[in-house]
Amino acid sequence: MESVLTRRNIALVALLAFLVAFPYLYRIQPFNQVLDPFRTFQVTRLAIWLVILLGLNLLTGYSGQISLGHGALVAIGAYTTAVLMHEFGVPVVFAVLAAGLFTGAIGFVLGVPALRLTGPYLAIATLAMMLALPQILKLNGIREWTGGVSGILLSTPRAPAVVEGFMTDRQWLYFACMTPAVIMAVLAWNITHSHTGRAFIALRDSEVGAQQMGVNVPLYKMLAFSLSAFYAGIGGGLFVFTEAFMSPDTFDVNLSITMLVMVVLGGLTSIAGTVFGATVMTFRNDLVDLSASLGLLGLPGKIVPGEEQSSETLRGALYGLLLIITMVFMPRGFVGFVDELRGRAPWRRAARMFLRGRGGDADPALDATSDHAE
Amino acid sequence: MDISRRAGGNFLIRALALALFAAGLLGAVSCTSEEDGGDGGASPGVSDTEIVLGTHFPLSQHLAAAYSPIATAGMKGYFDYINAQGGVHGRKIRLIVEDDHYTPSDTAEVVRKLVEQDKVFAVIGGLGTATHSAAANFLVERGVPDMFVLSGAAKFTDPVVKTRFGGNPDYITEGKILGQYIAKEHPDAKVALILQNDDFGADGERGIREGIEGSGVEIVAREAYESLETDLTSHVQRARNEGADLLVAYTLPPQGANVAKVAREVLNWDVPIVVTGVDATDIFISLAGAENAEGVISVVFGKQAYQTDDPGIQKHAEIMKTYGGGAEPSNLTILGQAMGELMVEALQKAGRDLTRDKLIEATESIRGFRCTICLVPVNFSDSDHRPFEVEVYVKVEGGKWVEFGEPVGFESTPE
Numbered sequence: 001m002e003s004v005l006t007r008r009n010i011a012l013v014a015l016l017a018f019l020v021a022f023p024y025l026y027r028i029q030p031f032n033q034v035l036d037p038f039r040t041f042q043v044t045r046l047a048i049w050l051v052i053l054l055g056l057n058l059l060t061g062y063s064g065q066i067s068l069g070h071g072a073l074v075a076i077g078a079y080t081t082a083v084l085m086h087e088f089g090v091p092v093v094f095a096v097l098a099a100g101l102f103t104g105a106i107g108f109v110l111g112v113p114a115l116r117l118t119g120p121y122l123a124i125a126t127l128a129m130m131l132a133l134p135q136i137l138k139l140n141g142i143r144e145w146t147g148g149v150s151g152i153l154l155s156t157p158r159a160p161a162v163v164e165g166f167m168t169d170r171q172w173l174y175f176a177c178m179t180p181a182v183i184m185a186v187l188a189w190n191i192t193h194s195h196t197g198r199a200f201i202a203l204r205d206s207e208v209g210a211q212q213m214g215v216n217v218p219l220y221k222m223l224a225f226s227l228s229a230f231y232a233g234i235g236g237g238l239f240v241f242t243e244a245f246m247s248p249d250t251f252d253v254n255l256s257i258t259m260l261v262m263v264v265l266g267g268l269t270s271i272a273g274t275v276f277g278a279t280v281m282t283f284r285n286d287l288v289d290l291s292a293s294l295g296l297l298g299l300p301g302k303i304v305p306g307e308e309q310s311s312e313t314l315r316g317a318l319y320g321l322l323l324i325i326t327m328v329f330m331p332r333g334f335v336g337f338v339d340e341l342r343g344r345a346p347w348r349r350a351a352r353m354f355l356r357g358r359g360g361d362a363d364p365a366l367d368a369t370s371d372h373a374e
Numbered sequence: 375m376d377i378s379r380r381a382g383g384n385f386l387i388r389a390l391a392l393a394l395f396a397a398g399l400l401g402a403v404s405c406t407s408e409e410d411g412g413d414g415g416a417s418p419g420v421s422d423t424e425i426v427l428g429t430h431f432p433l434s435q436h437l438a439a440a441y442s443p444i445a446t447a448g449m450k451g452y453f454d455y456i457n458a459q460g461g462v463h464g465r466k467i468r469l470i471v472e473d474d475h476y477t478p479s480d481t482a483e484v485v486r487k488l489v490e491q492d493k494v495f496a497v498i499g500g501l502g503t504a505t506h507s508a509a510a511n512f513l514v515e516r517g518v519p520d521m522f523v524l525s526g527a528a529k530f531t532d533p534v535v536k537t538r539f540g541g542n543p544d545y546i547t548e549g550k551i552l553g554q555y556i557a558k559e560h561p562d563a564k565v566a567l568i569l570q571n572d573d574f575g576a577d578g579e580r581g582i583r584e585g586i587e588g589s590g591v592e593i594v595a596r597e598a599y600e601s602l603e604t605d606l607t608s609h610v611q612r613a614r615n616e617g618a619d620l621l622v623a624y625t626l627p628p629q630g631a632n633v634a635k636v637a638r639e640v641l642n643w644d645v646p647i648v649v650t651g652v653d654a655t656d657i658f659i660s661l662a663g664a665e666n667a668e669g670v671i672s673v674v675f676g677k678q679a680y681q682t683d684d685p686g687i688q689k690h691a692e693i694m695k696t697y698g699g700g701a702e703p704s705n706l707t708i709l710g711q712a713m714g715e716l717m718v719e720a721l722q723k724a725g726r727d728l729t730r731d732k733l734i735e736a737t738e739s740i741r742g743f744r745c746t747i748c749l750v751p752v753n754f755s756d757s758d759h760r761p762f763e764v765e766v767y768v769k770v771e772g773g774k775w776v777e778f779g780e781p782v783g784f785e786s787t788p789e
Contacts, residue, residue, distance in 0.1 A: 045483065138572075148576075249478060
């Protein structure tokens with residue numbers, strides 16, 4: 001009985017309730033001060049980024065395979081969905097699932113070169129894939145399906161008649177993306193806490209060691225790629241569903257690199273970290289706006305004279321700096337950093353001692369976000 | 375044990391209360407029939423004193439320098455100038471420029487923000503083909519006027535969409551005009567096309583082919599390059615090997631300049647070069663070097679910043695100095711002001727009692743409007759949403775684009 005009533009479970013129920021209520025909150029005081037349908041759209045995007053970044057974290061964080069070409073897999077998923085919906089009139093649910101499976105299969109095949117390539121070489125190979133894909137999509141042979149350079153324009157997604165009156169189109173999209181995102185997050189949590197997840201981590205820490213422990217290295221490597229690609233495919237499918245437009249330029253190298261930055265920033269090998277990364281990914285423009293309005297971006301201009309005008313262009317440098325800071329000072333990402341802080345905070349320690357002193361089991365919430373996987 | 379259980383109980387009650395609260399909200403708000411999207415009043419973005427407009431541009435990263443002055447100096451500066459004169463029908467124009475990094479997914483996002491959060495009256499001068507494609511349908515659906523799209527892709531104006539108007543000349547029309555020049559001046563030319571591998575290049579090619587139809591001009595080579603390539607040496611070389619004796623470039627200025635430079639400097643090849651109007655900019659000449667650019671042919675619809683004895687350009691320089699943040703007058707600021715002048719003209723015609731429908735109607739009624747810095751008049755009608763269908767040939771002479779000949783083109787708006 002009490003195992004169900006842990007603080008963590010209750011927190012999860014509350015979170016779920018919040019997620020359900022979120023797209024309606026903007027109509028109510030005082031939430032309408034900060035929320036509007038546009039925020040609902042942004043959080044819908046957040047759900048999609050979460051699915052995509054979860055896949056990248058499974059590959060890069062858990063299995064230690066660096067990929068700079070995740071955007072290519074997302075694009076494949078998006079194109080599969082778009083072509084299925086546009087050319088064959090497949091309903092969106094099946095189109096997205098098929099895109100996930102198809103992209104997963106491609107990921108499995110892509111795992112083959114990864115068996116021979118490690119570290120920077122793998123990164124270069126995946127980067128090459130990212131660079132090649134737009135050209136492939138523009139090939140004349142498949143133009144009939146992909147629409148070449150003009151891309152594919154889908155009809156705007158509408159809420160089905162069943163939910164009319166309860167939801168606007170925007171709210172419908174929110175639920176259509178948030179539901180799979182939550183399912184995929186739970187799935188990722190379960191995978192990483194299973195035999196498979198432990199095999200991935202063994203693989204990351206030492207391939208030889210993993211082999212010694214009886215992990216089938218080639219199989220698990222390809223499985224990691226495949227799972228990651230499955231997430232990318234689903235994410236891409238949801239993306240094109242909400243966006244109703246896909247072109248070869250939609251996912252570029254920059255975006256792929258930004259994804260990797262966000263995963264590292266949030267915390268490799270952490271689901272909570274991925275949620276954080278997806279949040280930053282979604283609101284990164286707002287963050288730059290915010291730091292600009294606070295005058296933070298003007299700082300370089302004050303240091304380097306004559307650079308005032310172009311301080312906005314320092315976004316790329318900002319990401320790089322964040323990445324270096326993360327690597328040096330918070331190797332486990334933001335979530336790991338918070339964890340450490342919490343562990344060190346005096347009141348936390350006191351609380352733990354108090355609970356231990358009373359002979360009770362340690363407060364589960366204290367461990368809730370700590371890194372179970374390690 | 376005791377403690378955690380008691381705490382758990384409290385939490386459960388709170389969570390239940392929260393869930394109930396949420397359910398209550400759901401029930402309460404689902405009954406309201408209010409439509410979201412901010413189309414509440416007849417004219418969002420219009421108050422007694424203000425008209426709010428929005429646009430999307432790359433303000434950071436690599437393309438910012440190449441495009442952002444159109445919006446941040448040209449359009450904004452001109453609107454501020456108009457505001458200083460008392461605005462349009464007593465209303466000041468406020469332009470919100472959002473940074474989309476020239477990335478389609480970001481454009482989709484910032485345009486939604488403009489419509490739903492900033493509640494703009496209209497979008498003006500949205501830049502880029504792929505980028506604007508990601509937002510165009512959304513704008514149509516919300517009935518937001520999509521004024522003067524800064525993309526030459528023909529798909530934005532053909533077929534005509536009621537709420538959308540083109541900005542710069544479309545590449546098919548422009549290609550036709552250039553093709554006609556080639557057919558007339560080089561009737562036996564063997565042409566090599568150097569094209570950016572996207573809509574821009576494809577539309578240009580279509581226009582050129584239509585322009586040379588029926589003449590002795592032959593296309594002997596077609597070289598497509600990816601927009602990330604900046605060194606086109608191998609493409610120019612292949613064009614020469616194919617026996618071309620005239621180059622046509624549908625490229626952005628850096629690549630176009632590279633073509634001229636490679637042909638003249640590297641290959642020492644004195645071949646006539648015809649480039650898209652996109653390249654007819656000062657930056658093209660400075661990148662290629664005045665020597666290499668000499669004799670390059672293109673088309674323009676606006677005046678050039680160096681024509682400082684022209685009253686329109688003089689005024690433009692003044693406006694940029696006072697209201698455009700001191701921006702140096704260039705093709706970019708001129709293009710921005712041209713879009714601004716068109717918008718102000720449309721708003722003037724729409725009247726004080728401003729609605730989106732009236733703006734569309736007023737824009738369609740614009741005939742023979744010549745902005746102060748344009749070389750050719752603008753005509754719209756309900757079947758023609760293309761502003762510039764007539765252009766003027768220019769040739770690089772002594773490091774400057776110099777007009778020659780009569781304006782050429784196709785006007786689809788009947789008199």
